[in-house]
Amino acid sequence: MRDLGIETSGGPAHRVSDSIALGPGLVLQGTRMHFRRNEEVFGEGEAAEYVYRVVSGAVRTIRFSSDGRRQILNFYLPGDIFGLECGGQHTLSAEAVADAEISLVRRSLIDTIATQDGSAARAVITMMQRQLQNAQEHALVLGRKGAGERVAAFLLQLADRVTSQCEIDLPMSRADIADYLALTIETVSRAFTQMERDKTISLPSSRHVVVRDRCALELLEAA
Amino acid sequence: MRDLGIETSGGPAHRVSDSIALGPGLVLQGTRMHFRRNEEVFGEGEAAEYVYRVVSGAVRTIRFSSDGRRQILNFYLPGDIFGLECGGQHTLSAEAVADAEISLVRRSLIDTIATQDGSAARAVITMMQRQLQNAQEHALVLGRKGAGERVAAFLLQLADRVTSQCEIDLPMSRADIADYLALTIETVSRAFTQMERDKTISLPSSRHVVVRDRCALELLEAA
DNA sequence: CGCTCGATTGAGCCGCGTCAAAGTGCGTGG
DNA sequence: CCACGCACTTTGACGCGGCTCAATCGAGCG
Numbered sequence: 117m118r119d120l121g122i123e124t125s126g127g128p129a130h131r132v133s134d135s136i137a138l139g140p141g142l143v144l145q146g147t148r149m150h151f152r153r154n155e156e157v158f159g160e161g162e163a164a165e166y167v168y169r170v171v172s173g174a175v176r177t178i179r180f181s182s183d184g185r186r187q188i189l190n191f192y193l194p195g196d197i198f199g200l201e202c203g204g205q206h207t208l209s210a211e212a213v214a215d216a217e218i219s220l221v222r223r224s225l226i227d228t229i230a231t232q233d234g235s236a237a238r239a240v241i242t243m244m245q246r247q248l249q250n251a252q253e254h255a256l257v258l259g260r261k262g263a264g265e266r267v268a269a270f271l272l273q274l275a276d277r278v279t280s281q282c283e284i285d286l287p288m289s290r291a292d293i294a295d296y297l298a299l300t301i302e303t304v305s306r307a308f309t310q311m312e313r314d315k316t317i318s319l320p321s322s323r324h325v326v327v328r329d330r331c332a333l334e335l336l337e338a339a
Numbered sequence: 340m341r342d343l344g345i346e347t348s349g350g351p352a353h354r355v356s357d358s359i360a361l362g363p364g365l366v367l368q369g370t371r372m373h374f375r376r377n378e379e380v381f382g383e384g385e386a387a388e389y390v391y392r393v394v395s396g397a398v399r400t401i402r403f404s405s406d407g408r409r410q411i412l413n414f415y416l417p418g419d420i421f422g423l424e425c426g427g428q429h430t431l432s433a434e435a436v437a438d439a440e441i442s443l444v445r446r447s448l449i450d451t452i453a454t455q456d457g458s459a460a461r462a463v464i465t466m467m468q469r470q471l472q473n474a475q476e477h478a479l480v481l482g483r484k485g486a487g488e489r490v491a492a493f494l495l496q497l498a499d500r501v502t503s504q505c506e507i508d509l510p511m512s513r514a515d516i517a518d519y520l521a522l523t524i525e526t527v528s529r530a531f532t533q534m535e536r537d538k539t540i541s542l543p544s545s546r547h548v549v550v551r552d553r554c555a556l557e558l559l560e561a562a
Numbered sequence: 563c564g565c566t567c568g569a570t571t572g573a574g575c576c577g578c579g580t581c582a583a584a585g586t587g588c589g590t591g592g
Numbered sequence: 593c594c595a596c597g598c599a600c601t602t603t604g605a606c607g608c609g610g611c612t613c614a615a616t617c618g619a620g621c622g
Contacts, residue, residue: 563622564621564622565620565621565622566619566620566621566622567618567619567620568617568618568619568620569616569617569618569619570615570616570617570618571614571615571616571617572613572614572615572616573612573613573614573615574611574612574613575610575611575612575613576608576609576610576611576612577608577609577610577611578607578608578609578610579606579607579608579609580605580606580607580608581604581605581606581607582603582604582605582606583602583603583604583605584601584602584603584604585600585601585602585603586599586600586601586602587598587599587600587601588597588598588599588600589596589597589598589599590595590596590597590598591594591595591596591597592593592594592595592596
């Protein structure tokens with residue numbers, strides 16, 4: 117938002133700068149790294165040394181339930197910041213959904229600055245608030261919506277994060293969507309097909325969605 | 340934890356002090372208020388003026404999905420702090436589960452202090468991290484566990500927050516548990532009954548649970 | 563051209579929600 | 593002290609949405 121570039125959930129650009137801003141005139145230059153599709157950025161249990169910003173590509177954060185099924189907790193697109201959720205140790209892992217450039221800033225550096233500069237500390241708190249609200253919204257979707265509504269909510273959420281608000285390039289597979297929405301790939305696929313049949317969306321290819329009737333989608337989400 | 344009393348998730352005592360600690364030697368005395376069972380502490384959309392700490396009783400935070408069904412996002416017991424999740428405006432509402440004494444501290448006061456004192460800012464960030472991890476754990480439970488596993492997870496979570504780790508006094512109704520776990524009251528009730536049949540717990544009364552076999556409960560949770 | 567991986571489609575089943583009816587505990591008033 | 597009413601809980605019967613299993617389809621690539 118504004119000039120800060122601290123948004124954790126609003127990266128419309130295909131490719132963005134690799135610095136993390138903590139306030140006006142306080143911008144941290146990160147180290148840029150490249151990750152291949154499905155490569156791990158960090159793993160559950162590792163020491164949390166860095167905070168990350170997506171420059172290009174996309175990232176997912178993962179946790180596994182005790183019986184081994186995976187739950188995707190969030191997707192991060194260019195401009196989004198991730199890796200803040202933890203104390204000293206990561207409680208989840210992060211992987212590249214597609215090839216991604218990611219900018220790393222040392223957590224100790226951010227800690228130091230946040231301790232000295234009040235407005236930087238507030239920037240960090242604001243980022244975490246956004247993450248927290250995301251997680252709560254996610255819990256609401258998983259708890260209270262049926263399959264079609266979940267997929268609709270997912271598409272709307274994605275549409276709002278992309279420049280062209282009605283044409284979406286999905287960086288993730290059906291399996292990723294399923295594990296994010298706590299459904300199976302079959303159910304996700306059927307939901308897409310149904311929406312296409314209803315002229316709510318069209319699917320030129322399986323990774324490319326065109327929203328033809330946003331209202332219908334919003335109606336579906338509410339269900 | 341430690342001497343700070345900033346824990347958001349660990350209030351074993353039936354009744355605790357009403358101050359919020361932001362660091363060693365930095366303790367904010369709150370204004371104590373009383374809320375009746377089911378009374379609203381704050382509502383979605385209201386300006387977020389305060390941060391709250393449960394002194395006695397219990398509190399739930401709520402959000403409604405677009406079709407009107409409610410989802411309980413968290414329960415707060417004595418010692419827990421809530422109301423941090425928002426920016427300027429509450430994105431959820433909070434109600435007393437049972438009669439509760441709650442201590443209020445002005446958000447502006449905390450903001451001011453956090454801006455000036457680095458360690459206070461870190462205390463706030465730590466509290467938010469804990470909230471965030473709670474929310475993510477909750478999403479994992481809702482997404483990946485069946486009915487019995489959810490109830491088992493709920494009981495274990497509660498058992499860990501109570502002094503007597505095997506005797507739990509539930510401050511909330513079956514309906515509250517159901518809305519927290521995204522189940523129906525009937526399903527929650529059946530899960531309790533089943534556990535009692537399996538000698539995993541006993542139910543001297545519907546609000547009083549005795550954990551007889553914690554291992555079995557942990558096994559159930561994993562499912 | 564044929565292989566492989568992901569996506570789609572279909573058939574059948576099961577867990578949990580829905581609806582309905584008792585059962586239980588507690589506060590209130592007679 | 594007991595009778596009644598109300599709110600909450602438990603239990604049962606049944607239906608449906610989404611999962612499972614299996615086959616087919618389609619696109620990218622060697």
